[in-house]
Amino acid sequence: MRAGVIGAGSIGGVVARALRDGSVPGATLSGVVDPAGAADLPLVSLDEVLSTSDLVVEAAGQRALAEVGPQVLAAGRDLLVVSVGALADDALLDKLLCAGPGELHLSTGAIGGLDLLRAAARMAPLSRVTIETTKLAANLVQAWMSDEEAARLRTTAEPVELMRGPARDVTAAFPKSANVAASVALAVGDWDVVEAAVIADPAAELTSHVITADGPAGSYRFEIRNRPSPRTPTSSEVVPHAVLAAIAALAEPRVVFR
Ligand SMILES: NC(=O)c1ccc[n+]([C@@H]2O[C@H](COP(=O)([O-])OP(=O)(O)OC[C@H]3O[C@@H](n4cnc5c(N)ncnc54)[C@H](O)[C@@H]3O)[C@@H](O)[C@H]2O)c1
Known part of the structure:
Protein backbone atom coordinates (compact mmCIF):
# COMPACT_ATOMS: atom_id res chain seq x y z
CA MET A 1 0.00 0.00 0.00
CA ARG A 2 1.30 3.44 -0.94
CA ALA A 3 0.20 5.98 1.61
CA GLY A 4 0.33 9.77 1.23
CA VAL A 5 0.08 12.17 4.15
CA ILE A 6 -1.62 15.57 4.07
CA GLY A 7 -0.30 17.69 6.93
CA ALA A 8 3.13 17.03 8.43
CA GLY A 9 2.53 18.49 11.89
CA SER A 10 2.65 16.71 15.23
CA ILE A 11 0.50 13.79 14.03
CA GLY A 12 1.18 13.64 10.27
CA GLY A 13 4.93 14.15 10.76
CA VAL A 14 5.22 11.10 13.01
CA VAL A 15 3.04 9.06 10.64
CA ALA A 16 5.03 10.09 7.55
CA ARG A 17 8.42 9.36 9.16
CA ALA A 18 7.28 5.93 10.35
CA LEU A 19 6.06 5.11 6.83
CA ARG A 20 9.28 6.48 5.30
CA ASP A 21 11.37 4.40 7.71
CA GLY A 22 9.52 1.19 6.80
CA SER A 23 8.00 0.58 10.22
CA VAL A 24 4.57 -0.35 8.87
CA PRO A 25 4.77 -3.74 7.12
CA GLY A 26 3.05 -3.62 3.75
CA ALA A 27 2.94 0.19 3.54
CA THR A 28 5.31 2.77 2.04
CA LEU A 29 5.25 6.58 2.00
CA SER A 30 4.22 7.99 -1.38
CA GLY A 31 4.63 11.65 -0.42
CA VAL A 32 3.68 14.45 1.93
CA VAL A 33 1.64 17.59 1.25
CA ASP A 34 2.18 20.54 3.59
CA PRO A 35 2.54 24.18 2.56
CA ALA A 36 4.51 24.82 5.77
CA GLY A 37 7.18 22.34 4.63
CA ALA A 38 9.02 19.53 6.42
CA ALA A 39 12.72 19.44 5.59
CA ASP A 40 13.25 15.70 6.08
CA LEU A 41 10.14 14.50 4.24
CA PRO A 42 9.40 14.11 0.51
CA LEU A 43 7.09 17.07 -0.15
CA VAL A 44 4.90 16.77 -3.25
CA SER A 45 1.80 18.41 -4.68
CA LEU A 46 -1.71 17.21 -3.91
CA ASP A 47 -2.04 16.02 -7.53
CA GLU A 48 1.12 13.96 -7.17
CA VAL A 49 -0.10 12.36 -3.95
CA LEU A 50 -3.40 11.56 -5.62
CA SER A 51 -1.69 9.90 -8.57
CA THR A 52 0.75 7.83 -6.50
CA SER A 53 -1.22 6.77 -3.41
CA ASP A 54 -3.68 4.02 -2.55
CA LEU A 55 -4.49 5.66 0.77
CA VAL A 56 -4.31 9.32 1.80
CA VAL A 57 -4.05 10.26 5.49
CA GLU A 58 -5.59 13.63 6.40
CA ALA A 59 -3.73 15.10 9.38
CA ALA A 60 -3.98 18.77 8.38
CA GLY A 61 -6.99 20.12 10.24
CA GLN A 62 -10.71 20.58 9.80
CA ARG A 63 -10.51 23.19 7.03
CA ALA A 64 -8.06 21.10 5.00
CA LEU A 65 -10.33 18.06 5.30
CA ALA A 66 -13.24 20.06 3.86
CA GLU A 67 -11.01 21.43 1.09
CA VAL A 68 -9.30 18.25 -0.10
CA GLY A 69 -11.25 15.30 1.32
CA PRO A 70 -13.91 15.09 -1.44
CA GLN A 71 -11.19 15.37 -4.12
CA VAL A 72 -9.18 12.50 -2.59
CA LEU A 73 -12.21 10.17 -2.56
CA ALA A 74 -13.37 11.26 -6.02
CA ALA A 75 -9.91 10.32 -7.35
CA GLY A 76 -10.55 6.76 -6.11
CA ARG A 77 -8.10 7.00 -3.20
CA ASP A 78 -9.09 5.81 0.25
CA LEU A 79 -9.05 8.53 2.89
CA LEU A 80 -8.14 8.09 6.56
CA VAL A 81 -9.45 11.10 8.51
CA VAL A 82 -7.78 12.33 11.70
CA SER A 83 -9.69 15.65 12.02
CA VAL A 84 -12.85 13.77 12.97
CA GLY A 85 -14.33 16.86 14.67
CA ALA A 86 -14.95 18.34 11.20
CA LEU A 87 -17.65 15.70 10.71
CA ALA A 88 -19.90 17.54 13.17
CA ASP A 89 -20.81 19.31 9.92
CA ASP A 90 -23.44 16.95 8.47
CA ALA A 91 -23.10 18.53 5.02
CA LEU A 92 -19.37 17.73 4.93
CA LEU A 93 -19.96 14.15 6.09
CA ASP A 94 -22.61 13.66 3.38
CA LYS A 95 -20.28 15.15 0.77
CA LEU A 96 -17.48 12.78 1.78
CA LEU A 97 -19.81 9.76 1.86
CA CYS A 98 -21.01 10.53 -1.69
CA ALA A 99 -17.62 11.52 -3.11
CA GLY A 100 -16.23 7.98 -3.77
CA PRO A 101 -15.20 5.60 -5.34
CA GLY A 102 -12.53 5.95 -2.62
CA GLU A 103 -13.47 4.64 0.83
CA LEU A 104 -13.76 6.85 3.91
CA HIS A 105 -12.05 5.65 7.11
CA LEU A 106 -12.01 7.46 10.46
CA SER A 107 -9.05 7.23 12.82
CA THR A 108 -9.89 6.13 16.35
CA GLY A 109 -7.37 8.81 17.36
CA ALA A 110 -7.06 9.44 21.07
CA ILE A 111 -9.78 7.13 22.35
CA GLY A 112 -11.09 3.57 22.39
CA GLY A 113 -14.32 1.73 23.12
CA ARG A 227 0.22 11.46 27.74
CA PRO A 228 0.15 14.82 25.87
CA SER A 229 2.39 15.15 22.83
CA PRO A 230 5.59 17.02 23.85
CA ARG A 231 5.46 19.08 20.64
CA THR A 232 1.72 19.84 20.64
CA PRO A 233 0.38 19.46 24.18
CA THR A 234 -3.23 19.96 23.01
CA SER A 235 -2.93 16.55 21.31
CA SER A 236 -2.00 13.14 22.75
CA GLU A 237 1.20 11.33 21.86
CA VAL A 238 -0.66 8.10 21.03
CA VAL A 239 -2.70 9.63 18.18
CA PRO A 240 -0.17 9.12 15.32
CA HIS A 241 0.23 5.55 16.53
CA ALA A 242 -3.54 5.02 16.23
CA VAL A 243 -3.19 6.24 12.64
CA LEU A 244 -0.26 3.89 12.01
CA ALA A 245 -2.22 0.98 13.52
CA ALA A 246 -5.09 1.75 11.12
CA ILE A 247 -2.72 1.89 8.13
CA ALA A 248 -1.16 -1.43 9.19
CA ALA A 249 -4.62 -3.03 9.42
CA LEU A 250 -5.55 -1.73 5.96
CA ALA A 251 -2.22 -2.68 4.39
CA GLU A 252 -1.92 -6.20 5.79
CA PRO A 253 -5.12 -7.32 7.49
CA ARG A 254 -4.03 -10.11 9.85
CA VAL A 255 -5.49 -9.99 13.34
CA VAL A 256 -7.91 -7.07 13.02
CA PHE A 257 -10.85 -6.36 15.31
CA ARG A 258 -13.85 -5.05 13.43
N1 LIG B 1 -9.13 12.07 16.13
C1 LIG B 1 -8.47 12.42 17.23
O1 LIG B 1 -8.63 11.81 18.30
C2 LIG B 1 -7.54 13.58 17.17
C3 LIG B 1 -6.65 13.79 18.23
C4 LIG B 1 -5.77 14.87 18.16
C5 LIG B 1 -5.80 15.74 17.06
N2 LIG B 1 -6.70 15.53 16.07
C6 LIG B 1 -6.78 16.43 14.90
O2 LIG B 1 -5.76 16.09 13.98
C7 LIG B 1 -5.45 17.23 13.17
C8 LIG B 1 -3.93 17.41 13.09
O3 LIG B 1 -3.44 17.67 14.39
P1 LIG B 1 -1.90 18.07 14.63
O4 LIG B 1 -1.72 18.17 16.10
O5 LIG B 1 -0.99 17.16 13.84
O6 LIG B 1 -1.87 19.54 13.99
P2 LIG B 1 -0.57 20.41 13.59
O7 LIG B 1 -1.03 21.83 13.63
O8 LIG B 1 0.62 20.01 14.38
O9 LIG B 1 -0.29 19.98 12.06
C9 LIG B 1 -1.16 20.30 11.00
C10 LIG B 1 -0.28 20.45 9.75
O10 LIG B 1 -1.14 20.53 8.61
C11 LIG B 1 -0.61 21.51 7.71
N3 LIG B 1 -1.71 21.98 6.85
C12 LIG B 1 -2.67 22.88 7.14
N4 LIG B 1 -3.50 23.02 6.09
C13 LIG B 1 -3.05 22.19 5.12
C14 LIG B 1 -3.49 21.88 3.81
N5 LIG B 1 -4.59 22.46 3.28
N6 LIG B 1 -2.79 20.97 3.10
C15 LIG B 1 -1.72 20.37 3.63
N7 LIG B 1 -1.24 20.62 4.86
C16 LIG B 1 -1.90 21.52 5.59
C17 LIG B 1 -0.01 22.57 8.62
O11 LIG B 1 0.98 23.32 7.93
C18 LIG B 1 0.58 21.72 9.75
O12 LIG B 1 1.94 21.38 9.51
C19 LIG B 1 -6.19 18.42 13.83
O13 LIG B 1 -7.39 18.67 13.13
C20 LIG B 1 -6.53 17.89 15.21
O14 LIG B 1 -7.67 18.51 15.76
C21 LIG B 1 -7.55 14.46 16.09
Whole structure:
Protein backbone atom coordinates (compact mmCIF):
# COMPACT_ATOMS: atom_id res chain seq x y z
CA MET A 1 0.00 0.00 0.00
CA ARG A 2 1.30 3.44 -0.94
CA ALA A 3 0.20 5.98 1.61
CA GLY A 4 0.33 9.77 1.23
CA VAL A 5 0.08 12.17 4.15
CA ILE A 6 -1.62 15.57 4.07
CA GLY A 7 -0.30 17.69 6.93
CA ALA A 8 3.13 17.03 8.43
CA GLY A 9 2.53 18.49 11.89
CA SER A 10 2.65 16.71 15.23
CA ILE A 11 0.50 13.79 14.03
CA GLY A 12 1.18 13.64 10.27
CA GLY A 13 4.93 14.15 10.76
CA VAL A 14 5.22 11.10 13.01
CA VAL A 15 3.04 9.06 10.64
CA ALA A 16 5.03 10.09 7.55
CA ARG A 17 8.42 9.36 9.16
CA ALA A 18 7.28 5.93 10.35
CA LEU A 19 6.06 5.11 6.83
CA ARG A 20 9.28 6.48 5.30
CA ASP A 21 11.37 4.40 7.71
CA GLY A 22 9.52 1.19 6.80
CA SER A 23 8.00 0.58 10.22
CA VAL A 24 4.57 -0.35 8.87
CA PRO A 25 4.77 -3.74 7.12
CA GLY A 26 3.05 -3.62 3.75
CA ALA A 27 2.94 0.19 3.54
CA THR A 28 5.31 2.77 2.04
CA LEU A 29 5.25 6.58 2.00
CA SER A 30 4.22 7.99 -1.38
CA GLY A 31 4.63 11.65 -0.42
CA VAL A 32 3.68 14.45 1.93
CA VAL A 33 1.64 17.59 1.25
CA ASP A 34 2.18 20.54 3.59
CA PRO A 35 2.54 24.18 2.56
CA ALA A 36 4.51 24.82 5.77
CA GLY A 37 7.18 22.34 4.63
CA ALA A 38 9.02 19.53 6.42
CA ALA A 39 12.72 19.44 5.59
CA ASP A 40 13.25 15.70 6.08
CA LEU A 41 10.14 14.50 4.24
CA PRO A 42 9.40 14.11 0.51
CA LEU A 43 7.09 17.07 -0.15
CA VAL A 44 4.90 16.77 -3.25
CA SER A 45 1.80 18.41 -4.68
CA LEU A 46 -1.71 17.21 -3.91
CA ASP A 47 -2.04 16.02 -7.53
CA GLU A 48 1.12 13.96 -7.17
CA VAL A 49 -0.10 12.36 -3.95
CA LEU A 50 -3.40 11.56 -5.62
CA SER A 51 -1.69 9.90 -8.57
CA THR A 52 0.75 7.83 -6.50
CA SER A 53 -1.22 6.77 -3.41
CA ASP A 54 -3.68 4.02 -2.55
CA LEU A 55 -4.49 5.66 0.77
CA VAL A 56 -4.31 9.32 1.80
CA VAL A 57 -4.05 10.26 5.49
CA GLU A 58 -5.59 13.63 6.40
CA ALA A 59 -3.73 15.10 9.38
CA ALA A 60 -3.98 18.77 8.38
CA GLY A 61 -6.99 20.12 10.24
CA GLN A 62 -10.71 20.58 9.80
CA ARG A 63 -10.51 23.19 7.03
CA ALA A 64 -8.06 21.10 5.00
CA LEU A 65 -10.33 18.06 5.30
CA ALA A 66 -13.24 20.06 3.86
CA GLU A 67 -11.01 21.43 1.09
CA VAL A 68 -9.30 18.25 -0.10
CA GLY A 69 -11.25 15.30 1.32
CA PRO A 70 -13.91 15.09 -1.44
CA GLN A 71 -11.19 15.37 -4.12
CA VAL A 72 -9.18 12.50 -2.59
CA LEU A 73 -12.21 10.17 -2.56
CA ALA A 74 -13.37 11.26 -6.02
CA ALA A 75 -9.91 10.32 -7.35
CA GLY A 76 -10.55 6.76 -6.11
CA ARG A 77 -8.10 7.00 -3.20
CA ASP A 78 -9.09 5.81 0.25
CA LEU A 79 -9.05 8.53 2.89
CA LEU A 80 -8.14 8.09 6.56
CA VAL A 81 -9.45 11.10 8.51
CA VAL A 82 -7.78 12.33 11.70
CA SER A 83 -9.69 15.65 12.02
CA VAL A 84 -12.85 13.77 12.97
CA GLY A 85 -14.33 16.86 14.67
CA ALA A 86 -14.95 18.34 11.20
CA LEU A 87 -17.65 15.70 10.71
CA ALA A 88 -19.90 17.54 13.17
CA ASP A 89 -20.81 19.31 9.92
CA ASP A 90 -23.44 16.95 8.47
CA ALA A 91 -23.10 18.53 5.02
CA LEU A 92 -19.37 17.73 4.93
CA LEU A 93 -19.96 14.15 6.09
CA ASP A 94 -22.61 13.66 3.38
CA LYS A 95 -20.28 15.15 0.77
CA LEU A 96 -17.48 12.78 1.78
CA LEU A 97 -19.81 9.76 1.86
CA CYS A 98 -21.01 10.53 -1.69
CA ALA A 99 -17.62 11.52 -3.11
CA GLY A 100 -16.23 7.98 -3.77
CA PRO A 101 -15.20 5.60 -5.34
CA GLY A 102 -12.53 5.95 -2.62
CA GLU A 103 -13.47 4.64 0.83
CA LEU A 104 -13.76 6.85 3.91
CA HIS A 105 -12.05 5.65 7.11
CA LEU A 106 -12.01 7.46 10.46
CA SER A 107 -9.05 7.23 12.82
CA THR A 108 -9.89 6.13 16.35
CA GLY A 109 -7.37 8.81 17.36
CA ALA A 110 -7.06 9.44 21.07
CA ILE A 111 -9.78 7.13 22.35
CA GLY A 112 -11.09 3.57 22.39
CA GLY A 113 -14.32 1.73 23.12
CA LEU A 114 -15.89 2.95 19.88
CA ASP A 115 -16.45 -0.63 18.65
CA LEU A 116 -18.46 -1.62 21.73
CA LEU A 117 -20.45 1.61 21.72
CA ARG A 118 -21.29 0.98 18.07
CA ALA A 119 -22.44 -2.56 18.85
CA ALA A 120 -24.53 -1.45 21.85
CA ALA A 121 -26.18 1.35 19.85
CA ARG A 122 -26.89 -1.08 17.05
CA MET A 123 -28.70 -3.45 19.41
CA ALA A 124 -30.98 -0.67 20.68
CA PRO A 125 -30.69 3.10 21.01
CA LEU A 126 -28.60 4.25 23.95
CA SER A 127 -30.47 6.36 26.49
CA ARG A 128 -27.46 8.36 27.72
CA VAL A 129 -23.89 8.85 26.50
CA THR A 130 -21.34 11.22 28.04
CA ILE A 131 -17.73 12.09 27.34
CA GLU A 132 -15.79 14.20 29.82
CA THR A 133 -12.41 15.46 28.67
CA THR A 134 -9.95 16.82 31.22
CA LYS A 135 -6.80 18.61 30.04
CA LEU A 136 -4.10 20.79 31.45
CA ALA A 137 -5.82 24.16 31.92
CA ALA A 138 -3.29 26.23 29.96
CA ASN A 139 -3.79 24.01 26.88
CA LEU A 140 -7.50 24.79 26.66
CA VAL A 141 -7.29 28.52 25.98
CA GLN A 142 -9.37 29.27 22.86
CA ALA A 143 -9.37 32.25 20.50
CA TRP A 144 -12.98 33.08 21.42
CA MET A 145 -12.21 33.43 25.14
CA SER A 146 -12.00 36.90 26.69
CA ASP A 147 -8.62 38.02 28.06
CA GLU A 148 -9.96 37.57 31.62
CA GLU A 149 -11.17 34.05 30.89
CA ALA A 150 -7.85 33.09 29.26
CA ALA A 151 -5.90 34.56 32.18
CA ARG A 152 -8.11 32.70 34.68
CA LEU A 153 -7.38 29.44 32.87
CA ARG A 154 -3.64 30.04 32.92
CA THR A 155 -3.63 30.79 36.66
CA THR A 156 -6.43 28.68 38.12
CA ALA A 157 -5.47 26.54 41.11
CA GLU A 158 -8.64 24.41 40.89
CA PRO A 159 -10.22 22.36 38.07
CA VAL A 160 -12.77 24.42 36.08
CA GLU A 161 -15.57 22.99 33.96
CA LEU A 162 -15.42 25.12 30.81
CA MET A 163 -18.37 23.70 28.94
CA ARG A 164 -20.95 20.91 29.18
CA GLY A 165 -23.61 20.37 26.57
CA PRO A 166 -24.51 18.70 23.29
CA ALA A 167 -21.47 17.03 21.68
CA ARG A 168 -21.92 19.09 18.51
CA ASP A 169 -21.66 22.40 20.41
CA VAL A 170 -18.63 21.29 22.43
CA THR A 171 -16.88 20.05 19.27
CA ALA A 172 -17.44 23.45 17.64
CA ALA A 173 -16.18 25.40 20.68
CA PHE A 174 -13.03 23.29 21.22
CA PRO A 175 -12.08 22.18 17.70
CA LYS A 176 -8.61 20.88 18.65
CA SER A 177 -9.73 19.17 21.84
CA ALA A 178 -13.11 17.69 21.03
CA ASN A 179 -12.41 15.36 18.10
CA VAL A 180 -13.13 12.65 20.65
CA ALA A 181 -16.69 13.89 21.31
CA ALA A 182 -17.30 13.71 17.56
CA SER A 183 -15.85 10.18 17.44
CA VAL A 184 -18.24 9.02 20.18
CA ALA A 185 -21.24 10.65 18.46
CA LEU A 186 -20.33 9.09 15.10
CA ALA A 187 -19.78 5.67 16.73
CA VAL A 188 -23.23 5.67 18.35
CA GLY A 189 -24.78 7.23 15.24
CA ASP A 190 -26.61 9.92 17.19
CA TRP A 191 -25.25 13.38 17.96
CA ASP A 192 -28.22 14.32 20.13
CA VAL A 193 -27.77 11.59 22.73
CA VAL A 194 -24.15 12.53 23.47
CA GLU A 195 -23.34 15.08 26.16
CA ALA A 196 -19.75 16.32 26.20
CA ALA A 197 -17.84 18.26 28.82
CA VAL A 198 -14.43 19.93 28.81
CA ILE A 199 -12.66 20.41 32.14
CA ALA A 200 -9.50 22.45 32.65
CA ASP A 201 -7.28 21.06 35.40
CA PRO A 202 -4.07 22.88 36.36
CA ALA A 203 -2.67 19.60 37.73
CA ALA A 204 -3.61 17.29 34.82
CA GLU A 205 -0.35 15.65 33.73
CA LEU A 206 -2.31 13.28 31.52
CA THR A 207 -5.28 14.11 29.29
CA SER A 208 -8.26 12.06 30.34
CA HIS A 209 -11.45 11.10 28.54
CA VAL A 210 -14.16 9.38 30.56
CA ILE A 211 -16.85 7.91 28.35
CA THR A 212 -20.05 6.48 29.82
CA ALA A 213 -23.04 4.98 28.05
CA ASP A 214 -26.28 3.36 29.17
CA GLY A 215 -28.91 1.54 27.21
CA PRO A 216 -30.67 -1.80 26.79
CA ALA A 217 -27.35 -3.49 25.86
CA GLY A 218 -25.74 -2.55 29.16
CA SER A 219 -23.86 0.09 31.04
CA TYR A 220 -20.38 1.15 29.95
CA ARG A 221 -17.56 3.25 31.33
CA PHE A 222 -14.21 3.75 29.61
CA GLU A 223 -11.47 5.86 31.13
CA ILE A 224 -8.60 6.86 28.87
CA ARG A 225 -5.57 8.72 30.22
CA ASN A 226 -3.16 9.81 27.49
CA ARG A 227 0.22 11.46 27.74
CA PRO A 228 0.15 14.82 25.87
CA SER A 229 2.39 15.15 22.83
CA PRO A 230 5.59 17.02 23.85
CA ARG A 231 5.46 19.08 20.64
CA THR A 232 1.72 19.84 20.64
CA PRO A 233 0.38 19.46 24.18
CA THR A 234 -3.23 19.96 23.01
CA SER A 235 -2.93 16.55 21.31
CA SER A 236 -2.00 13.14 22.75
CA GLU A 237 1.20 11.33 21.86
CA VAL A 238 -0.66 8.10 21.03
CA VAL A 239 -2.70 9.63 18.18
CA PRO A 240 -0.17 9.12 15.32
CA HIS A 241 0.23 5.55 16.53
CA ALA A 242 -3.54 5.02 16.23
CA VAL A 243 -3.19 6.24 12.64
CA LEU A 244 -0.26 3.89 12.01
CA ALA A 245 -2.22 0.98 13.52
CA ALA A 246 -5.09 1.75 11.12
CA ILE A 247 -2.72 1.89 8.13
CA ALA A 248 -1.16 -1.43 9.19
CA ALA A 249 -4.62 -3.03 9.42
CA LEU A 250 -5.55 -1.73 5.96
CA ALA A 251 -2.22 -2.68 4.39
CA GLU A 252 -1.92 -6.20 5.79
CA PRO A 253 -5.12 -7.32 7.49
CA ARG A 254 -4.03 -10.11 9.85
CA VAL A 255 -5.49 -9.99 13.34
CA VAL A 256 -7.91 -7.07 13.02
CA PHE A 257 -10.85 -6.36 15.31
CA ARG A 258 -13.85 -5.05 13.43
N1 LIG B 1 -9.13 12.07 16.13
C1 LIG B 1 -8.47 12.42 17.23
O1 LIG B 1 -8.63 11.81 18.30
C2 LIG B 1 -7.54 13.58 17.17
C3 LIG B 1 -6.65 13.79 18.23
C4 LIG B 1 -5.77 14.87 18.16
C5 LIG B 1 -5.80 15.74 17.06
N2 LIG B 1 -6.70 15.53 16.07
C6 LIG B 1 -6.78 16.43 14.90
O2 LIG B 1 -5.76 16.09 13.98
C7 LIG B 1 -5.45 17.23 13.17
C8 LIG B 1 -3.93 17.41 13.09
O3 LIG B 1 -3.44 17.67 14.39
P1 LIG B 1 -1.90 18.07 14.63
O4 LIG B 1 -1.72 18.17 16.10
O5 LIG B 1 -0.99 17.16 13.84
O6 LIG B 1 -1.87 19.54 13.99
P2 LIG B 1 -0.57 20.41 13.59
O7 LIG B 1 -1.03 21.83 13.63
O8 LIG B 1 0.62 20.01 14.38
O9 LIG B 1 -0.29 19.98 12.06
C9 LIG B 1 -1.16 20.30 11.00
C10 LIG B 1 -0.28 20.45 9.75
O10 LIG B 1 -1.14 20.53 8.61
C11 LIG B 1 -0.61 21.51 7.71
N3 LIG B 1 -1.71 21.98 6.85
C12 LIG B 1 -2.67 22.88 7.14
N4 LIG B 1 -3.50 23.02 6.09
C13 LIG B 1 -3.05 22.19 5.12
C14 LIG B 1 -3.49 21.88 3.81
N5 LIG B 1 -4.59 22.46 3.28
N6 LIG B 1 -2.79 20.97 3.10
C15 LIG B 1 -1.72 20.37 3.63
N7 LIG B 1 -1.24 20.62 4.86
C16 LIG B 1 -1.90 21.52 5.59
C17 LIG B 1 -0.01 22.57 8.62
O11 LIG B 1 0.98 23.32 7.93
C18 LIG B 1 0.58 21.72 9.75
O12 LIG B 1 1.94 21.38 9.51
C19 LIG B 1 -6.19 18.42 13.83
O13 LIG B 1 -7.39 18.67 13.13
C20 LIG B 1 -6.53 17.89 15.21
O14 LIG B 1 -7.67 18.51 15.76
C21 LIG B 1 -7.55 14.46 16.09
